[in-house]
Every structure is written in structure tokens, then in C-alpha cells.
Amino acid sequence: MAVRQTVYHVSPSGERAAAAGVKWQVEGREGRRLLHEPHRTQKDAIDSARRHAHAHAPAQVIVHAVDGHIRSAYTYGDAPERVGPGGRGRKAGEPGGIH
Numbered sequence: 001m002a003v004r005q006t007v008y009h010v011s012p013s014g015e016r017a018a019a020a021g022v023k024w025q026v027e028g029r030e031g032r033r034l035l036h037e038p039h040r041t042q043k044d045a046i047d048s049a050r051r052h053a054h055a056h057a058p059a060q061v062i063v064h065a066v067d068g069h070i071r072s073a074y075t076y077g078d079a080p081e082r083v084g085p086g087g088r089g090r091k092a093g094e095p096g097g098i099h
Contacts, residue, residue, distance in 0.1 A: 006030060006059040008049040012066050013038060030056055050074065 008028035012018070017025070022038040024045035029035065035052065039045035046063055053059035057077025065071040 006053070006056045008035070008052055008059065008061045009064065010042065010045045010049050010061065011064040011068070026052070028052065050076075 006028060008026055010024060010026055013022050013025050017023075017038060021040060024039045024042045026037040026039065026045050026049045027035060028049070030052070037045070037048055039048060042063075046061070049061045049063075053061050053074070053076040059076045061074045061076075062070055063072045063074075
């Protein structure tokens with residue numbers, strides 16, 4: 001049985017949340033649990049997503065830019081396949097990915 005990779009997305013919040021001071025969010029699914037965390041800065045959101053990814057490896061963090069396109073991706077643990085913007089991900093033969 002293949003191990004499923006958990007994916008966390010760091011993306012801008014909607015207009016309503018941004019008006020309340022929440023500009024970024026982390027979303028992902030940890031088993032049956034749906035994760036949705038609001039953050040004031042992109043750095044805080046990325047740090048949180050990385051902590052979750054380390055705890056639930058194999059996992060991937062995908063960071064979106066303000067306009068929604070994928071800015072970067074980080075892989076944690078032994079990912080089942082290479083995933084990332086433009087097909088880039090961890091290098092062949094590199095266990096554990098980037099971090």
C-alpha cells in the first residue's frame with residue numbers, strides 16, 4: 001500500500017479575513033482532519049506549515065504568491081513522487097527532499 005503524502009498550502013486569505021487583519025492561511029488535510037489556520041504574515045504561515053509537515057512526513061508545503069501561482073514547494077520525508085512547480089521537487093536519489 002502506498003503512503004499518502006500530506007500537502008499543506010500557504011495562500012492569501014479571502015477579502016473578509018484580510019479586512020480583519022488575517023492575510024495568509026495554511027490549509028491541508030491530516031488524515032480525516034481538515035486543517036485551516038489563519039496567520040497575519042506569510043512568514044508565520046510558512047513556519048506553521050513547515051512544523052506540520054515535519055510532524056506528518058511524508059509531506060509537502062506549497063507556497064502560493066498573492067496572485068495565486070505557486071511560488072515555491074518544499075518536500076519533507078520520503079515523498080512518493082516528485083511534485084512541485086514546473087515538475088521540480090526533490091532531486092533524484094536525494095532522500096527526504098529539500099529539508
